[in-house]
Amino acid sequence: TTLAHIIARNSKKNGTTRFVTLSATSTSTSEVREVIKQAQNELRLCKRKTILFIDEIHRFNKSQQDTFLPHVECGTVTLIGATTENPSFQVNAALLSRCRVLVLERLSVEAMGAVLRRAVAALGLSVLGVQETDGQNYDAGSTARAVESEPKVYIEQKALDTIAHLCDGDARAGLNGLQLAIQARISATKLARPGADGKTKDILVQEEHVKEGLQRSHILYDKAGEEHYNCISALHKSMRGSHENAALYWLGRMLEGGEDPLYVARRLVRFASEDVILAQCVVYLARAPKSVEVYMAYNNVKSCLRNHQGPLPPVPLHLRNAPTRLMKELGYAKGYKYNPAFREPVQQDYLPEELKGMNFFTWKPSASKSGP
Structure with missing residues (x-):
């Protein structure tokens, strides 16, 4: 638009x-x-x-x-x-066929930072690189403005960085998050008592204020759109390739994005009937060691998704399904190796490039906030 x-x-x-x-x-x-x-x-x-x-x-x-x-x-x-x-x-x-298709990708963290800086400048806000300890004199010009009746609004650079990372490359979500944080702080300041001199204190928007209004609860996923098909394709191919970490990751992307668990369960049954055969599935489940290892690994997947820095990585092109000519022209499914067609184990990536080599069974969220 x-x-x-x-x-x-x-x-x-x-x-x-x-x-x-x-x-x-x-x-x-x-x-x-x-x-x-x-x-x-x-x-x-x-x-x-x-x-x-x-x-x-x-x-x-x-x-x-x-x-x-x-x-x-x-x-x-x-x-x-x-x-x-x-x-x-x-x-x-x-x-x-008579049009040219232009695919608009999500904005990078750097691009989102530029969008937010322009918005802050348009609103007349002052950006602080380091939080001050006295809670009042945030810049050299604050004393000269003591006679002003309207409070000055400041925002920490760290707060802007947090918005840029959490909005998942969506400029509208980022600007809405910025607006919500500022409005919430202004409302809280109006309700607070004025200082001893009877003047309203200046307003500081910090990282925690931003997190209250903008969380990574809007993982890019559309149950009726393309991301739905991309993720289920990646899940199916990861299981076919016996890549447990990638399978858990794409499962987490779907469930944390709001996918119906029953839909996933039906696809797992379909996978079992197509690639494993139901009888093999039953025997495998009966013989498999029982532990809480998978439960803990899936919790690690959720932590990885919620704390990932910047836009969530897209589904790799070779893992996407390509039922139409346009999708083939865009590179969907190109280079994918169909495992049953090979006698030997297939070497190919099932996780996004940013998570290559990730092991959710051993990774600890406390050791890193966003991946390996």
């Missing part, structure tokens, strides 16, 4: 292109036809092209999406669609 606004701004500067925005959540087919009719008139009478931006384009059904096809083909409109879903599943193949 932000990219669409940038394009719209540049289009207005040139004056040779109209920019029209529609939302698939609230636009009817008749409204779409009316916009296209206006685009035809603009092109015929004024020689002015139309860029049509459709937000949440996956919310349009097949017949609604078909409305765009002839007009995209003949150049009446230049279509830009934004979607949080995999277009292979949600956009008509005919329309998708």
